[in-house]
């Protein structure tokens with residue numbers, strides 16, 4: 001094989017690689033909920049920009065392994081967004097921060113999440129309860145909060161509000177947040193905007209605040225949580241969107257692609273029925289996510 005031919009192959013490989021991984025993509029690390037038996041990691045997502053994992057949204061159980069499998073590097077992260085502080089959205093966060101001890105990271109890492117109520121601490125207090133050098137559950141990790149580690153984890157508590165607010169703008173990425181109704185638990189939905197594209201993450205919510213349709217307006221992708229089936233009632237329906245609510249919101253927001261995640265034993269196997277409910281309202285593209293599914297914007 002001559003040099004010219006080898007060069008051609010190399011250029012082809014680079015172009016193919018950039019087709020696959022260049023630009024903006026969103027990857028589902030965990031497509032499940034809190035149950036054992038769904039064979040899925042719990043809620044977690046990456047927004048990739050030009051091959052770099054820039055934004056992490058939620059980090060539930062199993063996400064640390066999926067983060068590795070996806071080839072993501074903690075050094076590339078610009079920020080972490082937590083939709084709420086339930087275990088299936090946060091459990092692997094200590095594992096992620098610990099793993100960063102072994103890599104080169106010098107930049108501070110902001111961590112955003114909701115405010116407190118009688119059931120939940122604020123995101124700032126949550127981070128302290130995990131890592132505070134005096135009283136944290138893992139107090140030996142205190143240097144990540146107090147600035148003596150190679151970088152600092154900086155928690156930000158986002159106040160509850162039905163008004164959409166810009167909470168982050170740096171290095172070409174902006175993030176907007178709004179409160180969503182997840183039973184009695186403080187919860188946020190986020191919209192990540194980058195390179196003229198946008199992805200909206202519903203988090204867990206039931207739609208009662210009517211805020212997600214505004215936040216997601218015109219998004220390229222809406223990742224909505226499909227935790228309950230058609231006709232769900234009671235506690236399940238006060239926590240999560242039924243499929244017809246998802247369909248209504250996706251239509252009102254006019255999203256280009258609807259991705260269903262946070263799939264649970266009660267919705268797995270009912271995709272046909274779920275899709276039929278959603279299709280009553282939303283006619284655009286629809287996908288059911290699995291762990292490591294990746295979507296181009």
Ligand SMILES: [Zn+2]
Pocket residue numbers: 033034043086088089204262
């Ligand atoms: Zn959840």
